Amino acid sequence: MKPLKEFIIQFVGLKVGKHLFEYKIEQAFFDHFEYNEFNNARVDVEVELEKKSTLLELHFKASGFVNVNCDLTNEPYDQTIENEFELVVKFGDEFNDEHIDILIIPHGTYEIEIAQYIYELIVLAVPIKRVHPGVEDGTLGSEILDKLEQLSPKLNDEKEEEEDIDPRWNTLKKLLTDNK
Template sequence: MKKDSQFDLNIAKLADKMHHYAFELGPDFFARFDQQLIQEGNLHVDLELLKTDRLMTLDFHIKGTVQVTCDRSLDDFDQPIDVQRQLLVRFGETYAELDEDVLQITPETQVLPIAQHLFDYIGLAIPMKKLHPRFQNEPDENPDADSKLIFTTRTKGDDDDDDDYTDPRWNALRNLN
């Protein structure tokens, strides 16, 4: 990731109160990261930072679209993103990432970089299965099923209601005793 002061918050000069920031994220923002997940996007970030003497609470609201590739058709499309995340930054003796949403910094820290946090929040908001909108409204054959049946050993003439059905190959194995 390239360094950029645009996404570095100068926290040394902040008073203990609520502060508001706004950022626009475009293709230049995603080009800073050495990754293939997101190449383009158009997002708006509203950040509210509440600073106290012991803690800073950063509330992010990220809204817009990112361009992703459909897993089914390989067509590019704009995936809507609407994320609200909170990052807690506390002051301590050493720098440490205590949790995914809790960061510890030293009281002497002058600048808090947030670009990586923004990128991570956007990346986590992208669904694992990326489907173009034309495929998202296709009806499932059985919406109550957990997964679709891909393979079965039953033949077309088998009685599907027979609970005692066993594969004939197992019967042959049982006769080996």
């Protein structure tokens, strides 16, 4: 997969200290990763890079929304995204990304690609079970919910069944209530 140029940070020319990078993530970003779970996306990502003499510290912060389909009704809705991630970049003999929050890059490397980290930061911020807010508060009106309501068992059916009971059983029920 071809790297996205705007997500490559060349840190070799930066002074020691903190540097801020801002990105606006939209659906085209996820299309690059061939991820089609989102209908639309608008996420602001801030990456604060703190360059030190022997390592780099990156602090990722994402906020915004992604439009996803509800798992219950399949209705699209905007899911709020809020997530943060810390990454430490060290220099070593060879590339190593086995640890979640530590990246080791070879000496002499002058840039780092952060697109994969931003992608994972956003995708992992989406809840496993995606439920439309209208389902939770009862304001969503959809054909699927109407059909589920129509097919669900009703409490009124139980009362109707009790009325159809043989009247001799009512006399026996009276005996149970008289003893109390």
